[in-house]
Amino acid sequence: MTAERVTVLNLYPGHMNVYGDRGNMLTLRRRLEWRGYEVDAVDHHPGDVLPDSPDIVVGGGGQDAAQALVQPDLLEHGARLREWAESGTPMLMVCGLFQLFGHHTYTVAGSALPGLGILDVTTDAGGGRLVGNTVTVSEEFGPLIGFENHAGRTRLGPGVNPLGKVPRGQGNNGTDGLEGAHYKNVIGTYLHGPVLPKNPRLADHLIQVAVDRRFGPTELAPLDDSAVDDARASALARRR
């Protein structure tokens, strides 16, 4: 019997991967492989053709210039991505691609850079970067441990829920105490660290939705997460 295959689409890994976002892809791969799935990791670069129907889509943060560089290609594929999002494909968009999944973000020069509008969020340039270790409290996923580092200030519209709550001075904009965005199975967040390795509940949520959709209701085998538990405990104990 051949193993069941799961396709993970990685958006712009050449341009949108600062602050170790590569670790999100690796975490999904390992947590699938450890449960016996075979993983097809598909990197999408500007100019490439999108795969037919990926099971999970991930994207990371990038430098300002890189963001403007991938934006035309992203908009070109907007219809497909929106269709996937609406039909429930699990997606994780971190930092730069979180912003581009909203209505607009901004360019280095200060003008608005249109995004996909899949998430009802808008991002504007802000004074000073929001940088540091953070813990987001999510009702669905528990405490999410990460490191944020962004200049953009993101505000949520009525069509989207926050991913969680943070102390003021952190999160989407430093003022409203909210972090990230959640719409259907699309999650946007500013959490690097990267976010998935240390937050396996979030990683397994993406995996659970993906395998349920592909293979029907599935019970995910538990994994030995002692290394994760230790890393989480240590981060929570010395957060600053």
Place this chain on the structure above:
Amino acid sequence: MLGFRYSPAIAVGKLLRIALRLRGGGSALPGLVTEFFAPNLLSKVLGQLPRGVILVTGTNGKTTTTKILVELLSAHGLTVISNPSGSNYSRGILSALLGSVDMRGRLDADIAVLEIDEAHAVSFVRVIQPKVSLLLNVMRDQMDRYGEMDRTTQMLHKVAVATRDVLVVNFADPRLGSADFLRDVTARVSGFGISDRLRHLYAVDDELTSEVDEAPAAEAASPATVLEEVGTTSVVSFGGRTHEFQLPLDGFYNQVNGVAAVAACRAVLGDSFEPKRGLAALPSIVPAFGRGETLVVDGEEVQLVLVKNPGGFRVVMAAFEHSNVSTMIALNDNDADGRDVSWIWDVDFSPLGEGVDVVTGTRAHDLRLRLNYDEIPCSVVEPNPARALREFLARNPGERKRIYCTYTAMLAVRRILRLEALGEVA
């Protein structure tokens, strides 16, 4: 001639310097004080050097390259002053120079070779125009403090534009060798590089993710000084000929540093560069602090390797033999290390596939988690460096030992080992 105008400031600085020396340990304080009393002293002092100022900057390899370049120039009979590692900003440089100036601010030297980090280099060149600048590479380094690689490239571009005579640039680095980077440079450009055959050994950050978008640079010109072969004896080519040299520092990247220094030395000396004389100075080079130095502790050889960023980590791992070597990794997230340790996810740890003996530091648990996701066994997790070292030294007696450390972890490990070290080799 500066006359005695600066004498009071120099005197205060010198006295402070001596006082602090007696207390042990250098400091930027004397420079700070002197700068306060005589703000343009640095440019006045450096401005009198007959052969000017050579600036060395870039993300990785500054200290080692500076050291090699000083040796190469000294071998040609020049009196060279340099700043000790770590003092790579103007006050630290001034502190270092105070030891070499007389009360009139005269420097008994021909030339200064200064390593300056990227951010400080920009303010440095506003005051002092380097005669030659050596730009080593742009890699990810503590991005939560310095911003992004594009910004680092822009900083180095300002240095390039401010350079007077010769810009020596790494053509193997896709950002620095590009036509765009070199567009408005007025100095003569002289590149160094590596042969196509060795290309696979050279890690550029873009390749850590996947594609390099811009055509790998250097279409503008070909490098004048090229690393052709590496080994116990390495080979460099320039002026249409190949030359053998021996640089007893571990790792491919150090051979590249050696070639960078040769390129800069050629830029400084022009026709009076003597390959034989210069290259003969290389075999006696010893590793700089934390760059592969070896300590002997309880009869065990322990090699210390500083790692600061994914590019650097990947390069050093590729350089070393890993069989029959015990490995420890020390990861801290203090300000001087960079508080964001996300970068460890950009390091491919598979060269350590046999396993890591001990992980330590404030982020020991993150490191173990990282290794776990690369399916690399890790025996001991001990955040406390003293206990971790004791454990590490007790394991696998007689086997070579190597410790990769971030900056403050290196200081801690070194302090502990020094207390126990019987002596130092190489």
